[in-house]
Amino acid sequence: MDLTNIITMFLITFFATVIFTWFVRKTLRDADLSDNPIVSEHRHKAGTPTMGGIAFLFAILLILSLYYKNTNLLIISFIMLTGGVMGLLDDLLGLRVKEYQKVVKNVSDSVVPIGLLDLGVGEEARITTDKAKEQVGALVEEGKLEIVAEIPIKYEPSEGVKIIVQLLPGLFLAFTGAVTTCGGFELGLLAYPVLIIGVLGAINAVNLIDGMDGLAAGIIAIASFACCVYGYMFGNPAALYPFGLLTAICLGFLVFNRYPASIFMGDTGSFILGTGYAAAVFLTDMPYFGVLALAVPIVSTIISLMHRAHIITLPVEPLHHTLNYKGISEIKIVLSYWLLTVVVCVIGILGKLYLFS
Numbered sequence: 011m012d013l014t015n016i017i018t019m020f021l022i023t024f025f026a027t028v029i030f031t032w033f034v035r036k037t038l039r040d041a042d043l044s045d046n047p048i049v050s051e052h053r054h055k056a057g058t059p060t061m062g063g064i065a066f067l068f069a070i071l072l073i074l075s076l077y078y079k080n081t082n083l084l085i086i087s088f089i090m091l092t093g094g095v096m097g098l099l100d101d102l103l104g105l106r107v108k109e110y111q112k113v114v115k116n117v118s119d120s121v122v123p124i125g126l127l128d129l130g131v132g133e134e135a136r137i138t139t140d141k142a143k144e145q146v147g148a149l150v151e152e153g154k155l156e157i158v159a160e161i162p163i164k165y166e167p168s169e170g171v172k173i174i175v176q177l178l179p180g181l182f183l184a185f186t187g188a189v190t191t192c193g194g195f196e197l198g199l200l201a202y203p204v205l206i207i208g209v210l211g212a213i214n215a216v217n218l219i220d221g222m223d224g225l226a227a228g229i230i231a232i233a234s235f236a237c238c239v240y241g242y243m244f245g246n247p248a249a250l251y252p253f254g255l256l257t258a259i260c261l262g263f264l265v266f267n268r269y270p271a272s273i274f275m276g277d278t279g280s281f282i283l284g285t286g287y288a289a290a291v292f293l294t295d296m297p298y299f300g301v302l303a304l305a306v307p308i309v310s311t312i313i314s315l316m317h318r319a320h321i322i323t324l325p326v327e328p329l330h331h332t333l334n335y336k337g338i339s340e341i342k343i344v345l346s347y348w349l350l351t352v353v354v355c356v357i358g359i360l361g362k363l364y365l366f367s
Contacts, residue, residue: 016250020258026072027262030065035273061101063279066259067094085188086252086289092179093285097277104164112137113159122154179285180209193297212288213281215307218328220280222340223271224264228348230283231260233303236355240299252290269341302358306351
């Protein structure tokens with residue numbers, strides 16, 4: 011294991027990501043391609059450039075040209091580029107406005123039921139459900155609600171199309187034949203469903219958590235660095251290259267994406283990080299700790315699925331937006347999620363060191 015080479019790769023990736031992010035941010039600003047948040051608490055972020063994940067593509071291509079002889083880096087770069095193209099397509103389709111959703115404010119002196127919500131005095135909410143859309147007109151006429159904004163909602167492909175497209179990175183990873191075992195079990199033909207489901211889950215978990223300044227990039231940076239430490243401590247040095255690459259990309263992007271963010275990664279970036287993290291976990295055969303390190307996004311995804319299945323009800327989805335809606339500041343939420351990720355990773359390393367060694 012050549013630590014000097016690994017550190018060199020890390021530094022090249024970090025500084026390349028910083029430079030490319032600066033360039034992409036400037037280009038997007040000049041082209042006026044910016045975000046328009048649908049969450050009322052984040053409307054002040056309107057105008058911030060999105061699709062910053064394009065910078066990840068440039069950084070990956072640079073590393074690919076320098077380290078093409080490293081099999082793990084070659085494969086993970088290929089899979090991340092696949093995810094990036096998929097996410098970029100989603101971002102480009104999102105430039106088309108599907109509809110404008112009204113944002114209303116309770117201007118009465120009592121709670122106003124609308125749709126699935128009980129809107130408190132002075133509270134705001136988007137009108138999203140059919141029931142709420144039917145009720146809003148009458149409530150505005152009665153003087154109970156006031157329309158304070160109309161938020162453009164981007165066009166998105168159907169769920170079926172999105173899932174089919176999201177199957178591709180996992181399928182391509184299976185086609186490489188590089189992953190034959192997982193957690194000590196020989197996969198055989200099971201490699202195809204295991205890899206497809208694993209990559210698909212990681213894509214959606216990271217994409218869902220990408221809703222606040224530095225949240226997704228910070229969590230993936232922490233989880234990836236923890237995987238580097240885990241691999242170094244427990245005889246899996248192959249983990250240092252792919253997870254080091256992910257850590258460097260995330261830290262480089264955080265230079266501009268930390269609060270207050272001057273650029274967002276968009277689906278391009280979140281899909282790259284999701285596919286890259288899953289591919290790194292499978293390539294280094296680190297499924298147990300890899301899943302544990304990603305516990306915060308996974309739990310958040312489960313809570314959102316429970317909301318969509320009407321098992322629980324959230325005023326705003328996903329969970330971090332609900333916490334913000336309830337009055338917790340964005341900085342506190344992001345730092346809490348980062349801290350939880352650190353705690354979970356430390357528990358995993360200590361557990362391996364003292365209980366499962």
